[in-house]
Amino acid sequence: MKEQEKGQAGVDLGSASAQPLDGSRQSIYEDSKTADVEQGTPEKPQGPPPGAFDPRQNPDGGLKAWLCVLGGFCSLFCSFGWINCVGVFQTYYQMHQLSEYAPDTIAWVASLEIFFMFCCGPVIGKLFDNYGPKWLLVAGTVLEVFGLMMTSLSTEYYQFILAQGVCSSIGASLVFYPAMSTIPTWFFQKRGFAFGIIAGGSSLGGVILPIMVWIPAMFVLTHKADPHQVQRLIPEVGFAWAMRTTAFLIFFMLIVANLTITSRLPPKPTPFDLFEFLRPLREPAFQLLAFGCFIFFLGMFLPINYIILEAIHNGMSADLAQYMVPILNAASFFGRTLPGFIADKVGRYNTMFVMCSFTGIITLALWLPAKANAPIIVFAALFGFGSGAFVSLAPSLVAQISDVRKIGVRTGTLFAVISIAALISQPIGGALVTRWDGAYTGLQIYAGVLMCGGAVVLLLARIKLAGLKVSTKF
Numbered sequence: 150m151k152e153q154e155k156g157q158a159g160v161d162l163g164s165a166s167a168q169p170l171d172g173s174r175q176s177i178y179e180d181s182k183t184a185d186v187e188q189g190t191p192e193k194p195q196g197p198p199p200g201a202f203d204p205r206q207n208p209d210g211g212l213k214a215w216l217c218v219l220g221g222f223c224s225l226f227c228s229f230g231w232i233n234c235v236g237v238f239q240t241y242y243q244m245h246q247l248s249e250y251a252p253d254t255i256a257w258v259a260s261l262e263i264f265f266m267f268c269c270g271p272v273i274g275k276l277f278d279n280y281g282p283k284w285l286l287v288a289g290t291v292l293e294v295f296g297l298m299m300t301s302l303s304t305e306y307y308q309f310i311l312a313q314g315v316c317s318s319i320g321a322s323l324v325f326y327p328a329m330s331t332i333p334t335w336f337f338q339k340r341g342f343a344f345g346i347i348a349g350g351s352s353l354g355g356v357i358l359p360i361m362v363w364i365p366a367m368f369v370l371t372h373k374a375d376p377h378q379v380q381r382l383i384p385e386v387g388f389a390w391a392m393r394t395t396a397f398l399i400f401f402m403l404i405v406a407n408l409t410i411t412s413r414l415p416p417k418p419t420p421f422d423l424f425e426f427l428r429p430l431r432e433p434a435f436q437l438l439a440f441g442c443f444i445f446f447l448g449m450f451l452p453i454n455y456i457i458l459e460a461i462h463n464g465m466s467a468d469l470a471q472y473m474v475p476i477l478n479a480a481s482f483f484g485r486t487l488p489g490f491i492a493d494k495v496g497r498y499n500t501m502f503v504m505c506s507f508t509g510i511i512t513l514a515l516w517l518p519a520k521a522n523a524p525i526i527v528f529a530a531l532f533g534f535g536s537g538a539f540v541s542l543a544p545s546l547v548a549q550i551s552d553v554r555k556i557g558v559r560t561g562t563l564f565a566v567i568s569i570a571a572l573i574s575q576p577i578g579g580a581l582v583t584r585w586d587g588a589y590t591g592l593q594i595y596a597g598v599l600m601c602g603g604a605v606v607l608l609l610a611r612i613k614l615a616g617l618k619v620s621t622k623f
Contacts, residue, residue, distance in 0.1 A: 213411060214335040214343075220409030221347030223402040224286075224328035227293065228321035229540060230354015231399070232266050233453060233481075235259035235575075236474045237359040238313070240457040241388070247306055252458075253579025254306075259454055260575035261314035267568030269322040271426040274330065274561030278554070281416040282327035283407075289323025290403040294396050296320055301392035324403060326561060327410055333548045333556050334413040341497055341545050345489025348541035352485055352533075355478025359471075361398070362391045417554070429562050434550050437610035439566045442543060445505055445603025446570040448596035449536050451578045452512065452528075453477065458582075459589040460525050469522065476526060477533035484537025492542060496622040497549055498611035501542045502604055508535030509600030517593045550614065 239252075239259055247255050276285060296317025303309050328347060336343040429435045456477065460470040484504070492500035516528045544560050551559045581591040615623035 210339070211335075213413075216409040217331050217335055217411055218343055218346050220406040221328035221332060222350035223406040224324045224410065225347050225350035226354035227399040227402050227406070228266065228289075228325035228328075229348075229351035230358055230478075231293075231317070231321055232263055233351060233355030233478050234359045234362065234474065235262060235450065236454045236457050237362055237471070239454050239575075240461075240470075241362070242309070243458065245388075246304065247309070250306065251579065252582055253576045256454070256575035256579040258309050258314045259450075260572055261310060262318040263450060263571035263575070264568045265315055265318040266322050266325065267564040267571060269319060270326060270561030270564035270568070271558060272561070273323060273326040274556075274558040275421065275425070277327055277330050277412075277416075278556075278558055279416055279418040281412055282331055282410050285323050285327050286403070286407045286410060289320045289325075289327075290400065290407060291320065292323065293317050293320025293403070294400045297392055297396035297399065301389040301396070324406060326564075328406065329544045329560060330556055331410055331412045332544075339493065340548065341489040341492040341542070342486075343489075344545050345486040345541045348485035348489070348537070349482045351540060352478050352482035352537060355481065356475045357398075358395055359474045359478075361395050362388075414554070425558055426562050426565075429551075429559050430566075432550075434610055434614050435547075435559075435563075437606060437613055438546055438550070439563055441505075441603050441606030441610055442539075442563060442567050443570045443603070444606055445509075445539065445600050446567040447574050447577075448509070448512070448599030448603070449539065450571060450574055451592055451596040452516065452532055453536075454575055455578060455582070455589060455592060456525070456529060459593075460522075462587065462589060463520050463525065465522050465525065473525070473529045477529040480530040480533030481537030481540075484534035485541040488538035489541045489545070492545065494622075496615075497542055497545050498607070498614065498623050501538065501546060502608045502611060504535055504538035504542070505600060505604035505607060508532060508539075509597050509602075509604055511535065512593065512597035512600060517590070517597065 239255060242248075242255050242258065243250075243252060273285060293316075296312050296315075296319075299312035299316065300309065303312050329344075332343050332347065333340060430439065453474065456473045457470045460473055461467060488500050488504055511528060511531050515524060515531065519525045519528055543563065547560050547563050548556055577595070578592045581595055582589060585591045611623060615621045
């Protein structure tokens, strides 16, 4: 009876946690020859050895679990939803405050924003595993809101880099990872669906926040007769108060997140070990997963960042082009929720491969030849739907091949890898635009090919884990 109670309490995985997954379909409970419950393949699973955490004991519901989903929704609204606005800022800064800089130079603001959002993952993941989500969320709330307030006062390039590119994005990272890492402690069978719901928060944020930033500036631009006066008032009135209003909204949402996000498992402090972050990269399955996500991410943010400028370049009015990012993010809400639900039925790796392939193909087949308003708008919606699945499914792919007790560190390691792609992706895109004399052909080909390549590598990861049989749910 004591052993049973100990197992239900969700304490350490014991000997199982000391055995890294090697990419095969072997169980993490190999010594006891029991089922790999994450991969769900052997017949008649017997459960983990006494004292081990069994993810099948996750409640898959209940008040605390769904409150955690609510808090995760709010966290991603404020973190990944804010990151989804980078296309608006690339356009706005290029047209106004930083108009004297080249596109690839301005792109460093967005690039650093995405980089710091993800590169902090291993450290935050370790802190989460050791101390839980509470203080991470508090620190993230303070840093993100402070960074946005400072951005509203910025006028120089280095100020935008420090306030928006560094401070606010580190804060966003501190609220992003706890939200993603607590879900696997509450859900098992419905994990993909739960991740899809909270990822929907980033889509909603990506719809609302760009409009909040852009509309006041456009109002000043269109209601002042003197062009010189307009240029002065945009950063001082429209942009500044738009950023402050956005900061207040994010502050409110993060209060909700702080009150609702909890982990079902108590934290278990362990000494800091640098190699703990590198060990997942020794596993063939994790290597393929990380490499596939890295390649896909090199291309994924380019349409988000440049679609407004590309639309204007092809003759779309600025009034209509400003809605490309909100349209993209509105469609990604369905891309982040529906594929998560489907993934629980047909397999998460299967669904990820299909959605990543779809995203790369439409970039080459639709965005590349699109020159009129209608096909660009259709592409924005379809791309949002396809790319949205990546955000919701990536953490569940890590969870499927990981000890849930190490989920913070392992998820952080994956996102740290793709943060390097985020760092170099935007300046490369800006350089390609310059190389093509202001045209976006090179950028479009580059993005589409990379996303298709990433999908192929993710397929290899699926084959490594589950074999070639198409009908296998994995």
